[in-house]
Amino acid sequence: MPRVPRAHSLLLAAAIFLALGAARAQTWEQAVNPAAVYSADGKPLSQRVVHYTIEAKYNEKAHTLDATETLVYRNLTGRPLDTFPFHMYLNGFQPQSTWVRELHRDAPDYAWEEKYRGAINIQQMTVEGMGDLTGQLQFIHPDDDNADDRSVVEVKLPKPVPPGASVTFHIKFYDVFPEVVARTGYMHDFVMGAQWFPKVGVWWRGGWNCHQFHLNTEFFGDFGVYDVQLTLPQNYVTGASGIEVGSRNHPDGTRTLTWHGEDIHDFAWTASPRFVVAEATFPGSAGPVKMRALVLRPHAAQTQRYLTALRQAMYYFDHWFGPYPYKQITLVDPDPDSRAGGMEYPTLFTADTTWWMPRGLLEPEVVTVHEYGHQYWYGMVATNEFEEAWLDEGINQYSETSIMDELYGPDRSLLDLWGATAGDTELFAHTFYARSPDTDPITRKAWQFMTGGAYGNVTYGKTASVLHTLDGMLGKETMRRALHTYFLRYRFTHPTGEDFLKTVEEVSGRKDLRPFFDQAVYGTQVLDYEVLSVSSSPVDWWKPGGGLGGVWRNQVLVHRKGDFLFPVTVEVRFDDGQVVRENWDGKDRWVRYTYDQKAKVVSAEVDPDHLIDLDRDLFNNSRTAKPDATAARKLHNYWLLFNQWMAQIVSWLI
Amino acid sequence: MARSGGYVGRGAALARRDWPGLAWLYLSNLVLAALASTALSAEFGSVLNTSLEAQRLARGFDAAVFLDLLLRPEVTPRLLAPASLFFAIAFALVTLFLTPGIVQGFLSGEHLRMGAFFQACGRWYGRFFWFAVLTLPVFGIVLGVLRLARDALLSWAEKSPEPRLYFYVGLGTLLVMWVAAVVLRLWFDLTQFALVHSGRFWRSIATGIRLLRQGCFRLLWIYCSISLLGWLGLAAGLWLWVKLPPERVGLAFLLGQAILIVWLGTRYWQRAAEALWFREHAPALLPAAAVPVPMEPAPGPLPASPATPQ
Numbered sequence: 001m002p003r004v005p006r007a008h009s010l011l012l013a014a015a016i017f018l019a020l021g022a023a024r025a026q027t028w029e030q031a032v033n034p035a036a037v038y039s040a041d042g043k044p045l046s047q048r049v050v051h052y053t054i055e056a057k058y059n060e061k062a063h064t065l066d067a068t069e070t071l072v073y074r075n076l077t078g079r080p081l082d083t084f085p086f087h088m089y090l091n092g093f094q095p096q097s098t099w100v101r102e103l104h105r106d107a108p109d110y111a112w113e114e115k116y117r118g119a120i121n122i123q124q125m126t127v128e129g130m131g132d133l134t135g136q137l138q139f140i141h142p143d144d145d146n147a148d149d150r151s152v153v154e155v156k157l158p159k160p161v162p163p164g165a166s167v168t169f170h171i172k173f174y175d176v177f178p179e180v181v182a183r184t185g186y187m188h189d190f191v192m193g194a195q196w197f198p199k200v201g202v203w204w205r206g207g208w209n210c211h212q213f214h215l216n217t218e219f220f221g222d223f224g225v226y227d228v229q230l231t232l233p234q235n236y237v238t239g240a241s242g243i244e245v246g247s248r249n250h251p252d253g254t255r256t257l258t259w260h261g262e263d264i265h266d267f268a269w270t271a272s273p274r275f276v277v278a279e280a281t282f283p284g285s286a287g288p289v290k291m292r293a294l295v296l297r298p299h300a301a302q303t304q305r306y307l308t309a310l311r312q313a314m315y316y317f318d319h320w321f322g323p324y325p326y327k328q329i330t331l332v333d334p335d336p337d338s339r340a341g342g343m344e345y346p347t348l349f350t351a352d353t354t355w356w357m358p359r360g361l362l363e364p365e366v367v368t369v370h371e372y373g374h375q376y377w378y379g380m381v382a383t384n385e386f387e388e389a390w391l392d393e394g395i396n397q398y399s400e401t402s403i404m405d406e407l408y409g410p411d412r413s414l415l416d417l418w419g420a421t422a423g424d425t426e427l428f429a430h431t432f433y434a435r436s437p438d439t440d441p442i443t444r445k446a447w448q449f450m451t452g453g454a455y456g457n458v459t460y461g462k463t464a465s466v467l468h469t470l471d472g473m474l475g476k477e478t479m480r481r482a483l484h485t486y487f488l489r490y491r492f493t494h495p496t497g498e499d500f501l502k503t504v505e506e507v508s509g510r511k512d513l514r515p516f517f518d519q520a521v522y523g524t525q526v527l528d529y530e531v532l533s534v535s536s537s538p539v540d541w542w543k544p545g546g547g548l549g550g551v552w553r554n555q556v557l558v559h560r561k562g563d564f565l566f567p568v569t570v571e572v573r574f575d576d577g578q579v580v581r582e583n584w585d586g587k588d589r590w591v592r593y594t595y596d597q598k599a600k601v602v603s604a605e606v607d608p609d610h611l612i613d614l615d616r617d618l619f620n621n622s623r624t625a626k627p628d629a630t631a632a633r634k635l636h637n638y639w640l641l642f643n644q645w646m647a648q649i650v651s652w653l654i
Numbered sequence: 655m656a657r658s659g660g661y662v663g664r665g666a667a668l669a670r671r672d673w674p675g676l677a678w679l680y681l682s683n684l685v686l687a688a689l690a691s692t693a694l695s696a697e698f699g700s701v702l703n704t705s706l707e708a709q710r711l712a713r714g715f716d717a718a719v720f721l722d723l724l725l726r727p728e729v730t731p732r733l734l735a736p737a738s739l740f741f742a743i744a745f746a747l748v749t750l751f752l753t754p755g756i757v758q759g760f761l762s763g764e765h766l767r768m769g770a771f772f773q774a775c776g777r778w779y780g781r782f783f784w785f786a787v788l789t790l791p792v793f794g795i796v797l798g799v800l801r802l803a804r805d806a807l808l809s810w811a812e813k814s815p816e817p818r819l820y821f822y823v824g825l826g827t828l829l830v831m832w833v834a835a836v837v838l839r840l841w842f843d844l845t846q847f848a849l850v851h852s853g854r855f856w857r858s859i860a861t862g863i864r865l866l867r868q869g870c871f872r873l874l875w876i877y878c879s880i881s882l883l884g885w886l887g888l889a890a891g892l893w894l895w896v897k898l899p900p901e902r903v904g905l906a907f908l909l910g911q912a913i914l915i916v917w918l919g920t921r922y923w924q925r926a927a928e929a930l931w932f933r934e935h936a937p938a939l940l941p942a943a944a945v946p947v948p949m950e951p952a953p954g955p956l957p958a959s960p961a962t963p964q
Contacts, residue, residue, distance in 0.1 A: 188815035274815060298817050336817050355817055411716065419715055419896050426718035434725055605706055618722060622706035629699060631708035634903045635720075636695035641910045643687035643738050647745035648918060652839070653793060654750050654786035 033260035038287040045263040046492035050224030057231040065175040080160035085210035089195035092213035093118030096148035102215035118178035128168040151213035187338035214447035218385035221265035240269035264346035286323035309368035344374030360417030394463020401425040432461020472611025482507040528562035530620035536600040554601040571608035574599035665927025675756040690741035754778030760929035884920030
């Protein structure tokens with residue numbers, strides 16, 4: 001387990017000092033609410049395009065929510081704007097929606113039930129200075145022809161908002177939460193309020209970016225400030241994005257909590273009477289961060305596992321990539337039946353476990369490290385999850401697997417139980433990738449992947465494998481510097497894939513990476529090199545009594561099986577202990593290495609240092625002169641025992 | 655009346671005396687399972703035998719490497735599942751064939767020679783087969799109804815916010831289903847004993863029910879006591895398995911076989927103990943077999959009156 005160095009306490013003190021100094025220059029918002037972030041110069045960390053003020057009341061019996069929303073939108077686009085699209089994500093949970101259509105396409109056996117229905121209805125929308133525009137609202141379908149999809153609504157203003165000006169929307173809306181199908185809704189007495197309010201799209205690259213809600217897509221939003229008042233039963237323990245700044249009880253048994261978030265691009269909340277709260281502090285390089293864990297009572301025994309994993313994740317992200325500037329991070333342990341686990345929101349994320357989780361299965365740790373990682377790759381570096389999901393999920397998968405491997409060792413960073421082991425990188429990067437090596441380029445828009453499985457395998461697995469392969473090409477330190485630079489340069493903005501790739505090129509100083517990017521990032525070529533054969537025969541085989549001279553002609557044939565061109569190292573071992581390494585540019589279809597010497601070849605291996613995670617098939621990377629059936633016998637043994645046991649069970653019946 | 659411990663202990667002695675029956679069962683189990691496993695072994699071997707990556711499976715068990723292996727097109731475990739099922743059914747039929755000889759041995763006062771053993775197998779096989787055909791729907795109906803009840807209870811438990819409730823309800827209902835299956839199994843065992851003893855098919859079924867009503871709890875206790883020992887043996891075997899150096903494949907094979915022999919032996923022992931109970935309680939209800947089974951060298955008739963303990 002890594003220890004937090006003492007130097008950090010100095011940084012911590014400096015950050016607190018700077019934060020105190022910055023407090024003098026508070027804006028009006030900060031005078032009302034304490035700052036939710038550490039800012040060295042007192043300035044906002046982001047452009048703060050939006051400011052949402054929401055007052056909501058949750059009905060825990062009906063699982064509904066009544067709310068009013070005030071949105072102040074700053075037009076920083078440089079042009080007048082007269083149309084505004086809003087995400088209405090909860091409408092995705094309706095049988096005719098694009099989200100459910102895509103689910104049915106991928107899983108035809110999926111049975112729709114009314115309890116899965118979610119809805120968000122705008123009851124009134126007025127715009128300051130322009131009146132009631134409720135009648136102007138129109139559902140649009142920018143991605144497909146599904147007229148029944150109601151996940152994006154657009155309003156056209158009677159007059160445009162000039163560049164640099166602000167416009168204020170007042171929206172009264174009503175939510176119906178589904179029993180959780182994905183991420184948001186209720187399960188038992190647990191509720192996850194995510195994607196729950198009308199949320200304006202992002203003006204990005206010269207136009208509105210406000211996609212429909214798809215099965216495989218996540219989210220995209222503008223940075224800003226959130227002030228949210230939420231009224232719930234008093235016995236509910238609540239967590240939310242930002243920091244809690246107020247609480248007052250009402251005679252009717254409800255309580256109103258007030259939350260304030262800055263420089264975040266979404267707001268999520270959760271509540272359950274069964275949450276047990278545990279808190280700790282992480283001494284981050286930007287300032288102390290309150291770690292707040294809301295863990296369901298049946299899982300309380302695992303609270304320390306969660307907090308330890310969170311602390312470790314915070315340590316590595318802070319050291320490798322940069323500071324976490326928010327004052328709080330909230331870890332939510334959701335209802336295990338809720339399908340709300342393993343999801344990220346600004347300054348809050350949901351983890352995942354079960355009450356029986358054995359120590360040797362590191363699922364809570366993996367999920368915690370992964371979801372915390374999204375505070376960086378999504379939370380701060382806010383890439384477009386609809387169009388370039390690899391930039392958050394893929395880079396984050398790479399970060400997670402790197403940290404887990406660093407913490408627990410690459411062979412057992414996911415599983416170390418009863419003699420069975422598995423590494424996080426091996427399983428959640430390489431094996432994912434190997435399941436869909438050529439279906440889609442990783443840059444494909446999330447809803448356009450061949451299937452949901454391909455989306456996951458490519459976006460998470462292949463991207464992580466590409467980045468681990470870059471580890472091998474550039475060195476881990478260089479890759480960490482590249483990600484550190486990328487983070488510092490693009491935090492609180494919406495960078496693109498090219499921004500990332502150019503940063504890698506710039507930091508590594510390598511101008512020859514484009515062929516690799518073209519194949520690995522933009523292409524679907526499959527990287528697969530194999531040792532086709534190894535052989536030894538006497539040089540003088542044709543003489544009567546050939547072979548008596550003791551000189552062997554050793555031949556190693558290496559084959560490029562895939563269409564991905566990549567230089568590889570081939571290691572040849574001989575029975576006298578000699579080891580020879582060859583470097584092949586990998587461009588031709590095959591290469592043959594010949595060695596005439598007294599020793600015989602024992603084995604040959606492509607990529608002997610195991611640096612090319614992108615090689616689809618690791619079994620054919622090597623070949624031995626003599627077969628060794630130990631592993632096959634072992635697996636045969638397992639299969640035999642299983643068959644014997646199964647036969648005994650069946651025979652018991654008669 | 656003898657105590658359960660007496661039946662368990664004497665059952666062990668009887669099972670030990672008639673060990674060849676167990677040996678036949680084990681050998682057929684091993685041979686048939688080996689036939690079912692050969693193809694997959696060849697598939698694994700074609701990928702692993704010359705690959706250095708295989709060391710990650712030989713020197714441990716890397717689940718990620720194993721999953722990678724299953725992803726390869728030349729490895730098709732799903733296609734091999736029907737073969738496994740086929741051989742499992744074949745073993746069940748072999749067990750059915752051997753059971754009359756085993757039962758005959760348990761019911762008689764002395765060890766059966768091989769000829770007599772197989773003579774009994776051949777003589778009763780047809781009736782055992784048809785009886786097995788009758789028992790399967792009974793199993794299906796009883797366990798099916800219990801399964802429906804289990805599903806309903808699980809559905810109720812699922813609504814609870816307490817996740818452990820679902821687990822415990824699932825476990826509890828599984829236990830109930832297991833006990834019900836064991837009670838049925840006891841009835842079928844008693845019927846098989848009666849069949850060999852009297853040779854009368856339908857009457858044996860009724861006798862089985864009467865005997866079960868008479869000694870259900872005692873028999874259940876005997877069965878569960880021996881099961882518990884079997885489970886303990888299994889747990890000890892698995893504990894040892896985990897402790898074995900991963901590359902000791904031969905040793906692991908022997909240990910695995912030992913576990914399976916214990917498992918098979920447990921069932922054999924249970925039948926022996928039940929047979930002892932039967933010998934002491936059935937004669938009052940049943941006439942002796944109409945045609946005594948010939949024994950070698952001197953026919954060892956079924957006890958003229960098995961009511962007399964041997």
